[in-house]
Amino acid sequence: MGKKVLVVGAGMAGLSSAIRLQHAGYEVEIYEQGSKPGGKMHQIKAEGFTFDVGPTLVMMPSIYREVFTLAGRNPDDYIPMKRLDPMYEVYFKDEPYRHYEVSSDLTKLMEMVEKKGPENARGFLQYLSEIYTRYQVALDHFITRPFRNKKDIYNPFMMQQALKLKTFDSADHMMASFMPDKDLQQMLSFQTLYIGVSPQKGPSLYNIIPMIELLYGVWFIEGGMHTMAQGMARLFEELGGKIHYNHQVDEILIAGGKALGLSVKGKAVTSDYVISNADFPYTMTHLIKEDSARGKYTKEKIDSMDYSCSCLVFYWGMDKTYEKLAPHTFIISKDLDDNLTRIFDGRLIEDPSIYLHVPSQVDPSMAPAGKSSFYTLIPVSDLGTGTYEWSEETISHYREKAFETLSRIPGLENIQEEVVLERIFTPKDFERSFSAYRGATFGLQPTLRQSNHWRPQAKSMEVEGLYFTGSSTHPGAGVPIVLQSGKICAEELRRDEPGDEFK
Structure with missing residues (x-):
C-alpha cells in the first residue's frame, strides 16, 4: 500500500490531483463538504430541468480528456462532447442591437x-x-x-x-x-x-x-459540465480512491511543521500528505490554525489581496423551446467601460452585460419536452468590494435588468411571462456553498502581482507534506487551468516523496 494522501474538496483541481496520485500508487481519500463532486461545477435539478451551477463553456478539450487517457481510459466513455458552431452569438446594446455570430x-x-x-x-x-x-x-x-x-x-x-x-x-x-x-x-x-x-x-x-x-473551438459535454465532475469522480473510485461526501473539514492538523492529517467532524484522520482544494484564502483563514503555518499569508495579507469578480446567476425553466437561440449568447453593455468599472469598484450596475446559456439547445434531456433551461449570468462585485447588500431588492433590480435586456433579442420578447421555474445563486451562495472567499467566484485575481511566482504555489514552504490546488493557486482560474493546477500539485507531491520514480 502506498503513502496516504488526504484531499480537502472534490473540486476539479482536487479530483485532478487525486486521480493522478491514486493511479501512481498512493492511497488517496477525498473529504467533500457537499453531496456531489465538482465544487462549483455543480448541478441543479428541479421539475425536469437541469442547470450547471458554475462553468458552462468547454475550451481546450484535450486537457479535459488528458486525465482519462492517463489512466488508460477512453474519454468518450466518460465525457462525450461535441463541437459548437457557431461558438456563440454576441449582441451589442444599441438601437437596434448589433448582432454577430462568432465561428471557429x-x-x-x-x-x-x-x-x-x-x-x-x-x-x-x-x-x-x-x-x-x-x-x-x-x-x-x-x-x-x-x-x-x-x-x-x-x-x-x-x-x-x-x-x-x-x-x-x-x-x-x-x-x-x-x-x-x-x-x-x-x-x-x-x-x-x-x-x-x-x-x-x-x-x-x-x-x-x-x-x-x-x-x-468551443465544445459541449453531453449532460452538461457536471458530467465531467461525475466522470472524474467515477474514474477516481474505479482506481480505488474513496470520496467521503457531506464531510466538512474543520482543520488541517499540523504539528512540528508537518501536516499530520485532517480534523473531520471532530475526529482526527491521519495521513502522510494533505492537499487542500478548498479556496486558498479560505484554507489560510479557516483550516490552518497555527500562525507560523500560514507563512506570509496572514489574515491581513489575505484581506489585502485582489479578488476576482463574482456572479449572479438566474436559473430559469422556460415554458417553451426557442428554435433560433444559440447555446451561448453574450449581450454587451452599451457602455462596457462603465459596466466593468462598477463591477470592480463595488457599485450597483445599471446597464449590466449578460451571458445566456441554453444547454437544452444542444442536449434536449436538460429540460422537459417542449421546454428550455436558461442559465442567465451577470458579472457582479465580490462581497468584499460590493457596497450594496444582497437583498431581495438587489436581486429584483438585476432580474428586471435581465428581462429588459433579453427581451430585445428576437424570439425572447415575452421572456418574463415564459419563466415557470426560478433558482438563484448570488455571491453569498458561492461563499456559503463552495467556501469561495468573499464570494469571489474565480478566486484571486490573476493580476501581474498575483501570477506565476507571485501567486500561491502548490507546495507549502512552511509545512512539510502540505499542498494546495485550485483557482486561487498557480496557474489560475478556468477549468483547463484548474485541471493543470491539480496536475502540478500531484507532481510537486511526488517530487518530494523519497523513492517515487517521478522526478
Missing part, C-alpha cells in the same frame, strides 16, 4: 471580420499571430510548471521568457492597438471575465482566451 471556422470568421474593412482584417490576423507566439511561451515555461523558489523565476532564462509575454499592456488596450473597430475590440477582450478579471486591467496575455476559442 476560419472562412466564416474572416467573412465577419472582413466586413469591418481591410485594416481590421489585417489587424485581426496580426493579433492571432502575436498572441499565439505569447501563448506558446506561456505554455512551455509558465502555465505547466511550479515556482517553488525565487530562483525559479529570477534567472536570466526565465526573465527572457517573461519579457516575451509582454504582460505590461492591458487586454483591451492590446486589442485596440490591432483593430480600430470597437465591436471587434470588445468581442475579443470581454473573455477575461471568464477568469474574473477586467479587460481594462487584466494583462494582455489573457487575450489568449479568445484565441483558444477561435483556434480550438
Whole structure:
C-alpha cells in the first residue's frame, strides 16, 4: 500500500490531483463538504430541468480528456462532447442591437471580420499571430510548471521568457492597438471575465482566451459540465480512491511543521500528505490554525489581496423551446467601460452585460419536452468590494435588468411571462456553498502581482507534506487551468516523496 494522501474538496483541481496520485500508487481519500463532486461545477435539478451551477463553456478539450487517457481510459466513455458552431452569438446594446455570430471556422470568421474593412482584417490576423507566439511561451515555461523558489523565476532564462509575454499592456488596450473597430475590440477582450478579471486591467496575455476559442473551438459535454465532475469522480473510485461526501473539514492538523492529517467532524484522520482544494484564502483563514503555518499569508495579507469578480446567476425553466437561440449568447453593455468599472469598484450596475446559456439547445434531456433551461449570468462585485447588500431588492433590480435586456433579442420578447421555474445563486451562495472567499467566484485575481511566482504555489514552504490546488493557486482560474493546477500539485507531491520514480 502506498503513502496516504488526504484531499480537502472534490473540486476539479482536487479530483485532478487525486486521480493522478491514486493511479501512481498512493492511497488517496477525498473529504467533500457537499453531496456531489465538482465544487462549483455543480448541478441543479428541479421539475425536469437541469442547470450547471458554475462553468458552462468547454475550451481546450484535450486537457479535459488528458486525465482519462492517463489512466488508460477512453474519454468518450466518460465525457462525450461535441463541437459548437457557431461558438456563440454576441449582441451589442444599441438601437437596434448589433448582432454577430462568432465561428471557429476560419472562412466564416474572416467573412465577419472582413466586413469591418481591410485594416481590421489585417489587424485581426496580426493579433492571432502575436498572441499565439505569447501563448506558446506561456505554455512551455509558465502555465505547466511550479515556482517553488525565487530562483525559479529570477534567472536570466526565465526573465527572457517573461519579457516575451509582454504582460505590461492591458487586454483591451492590446486589442485596440490591432483593430480600430470597437465591436471587434470588445468581442475579443470581454473573455477575461471568464477568469474574473477586467479587460481594462487584466494583462494582455489573457487575450489568449479568445484565441483558444477561435483556434480550438468551443465544445459541449453531453449532460452538461457536471458530467465531467461525475466522470472524474467515477474514474477516481474505479482506481480505488474513496470520496467521503457531506464531510466538512474543520482543520488541517499540523504539528512540528508537518501536516499530520485532517480534523473531520471532530475526529482526527491521519495521513502522510494533505492537499487542500478548498479556496486558498479560505484554507489560510479557516483550516490552518497555527500562525507560523500560514507563512506570509496572514489574515491581513489575505484581506489585502485582489479578488476576482463574482456572479449572479438566474436559473430559469422556460415554458417553451426557442428554435433560433444559440447555446451561448453574450449581450454587451452599451457602455462596457462603465459596466466593468462598477463591477470592480463595488457599485450597483445599471446597464449590466449578460451571458445566456441554453444547454437544452444542444442536449434536449436538460429540460422537459417542449421546454428550455436558461442559465442567465451577470458579472457582479465580490462581497468584499460590493457596497450594496444582497437583498431581495438587489436581486429584483438585476432580474428586471435581465428581462429588459433579453427581451430585445428576437424570439425572447415575452421572456418574463415564459419563466415557470426560478433558482438563484448570488455571491453569498458561492461563499456559503463552495467556501469561495468573499464570494469571489474565480478566486484571486490573476493580476501581474498575483501570477506565476507571485501567486500561491502548490507546495507549502512552511509545512512539510502540505499542498494546495485550485483557482486561487498557480496557474489560475478556468477549468483547463484548474485541471493543470491539480496536475502540478500531484507532481510537486511526488517530487518530494523519497523513492517515487517521478522526478
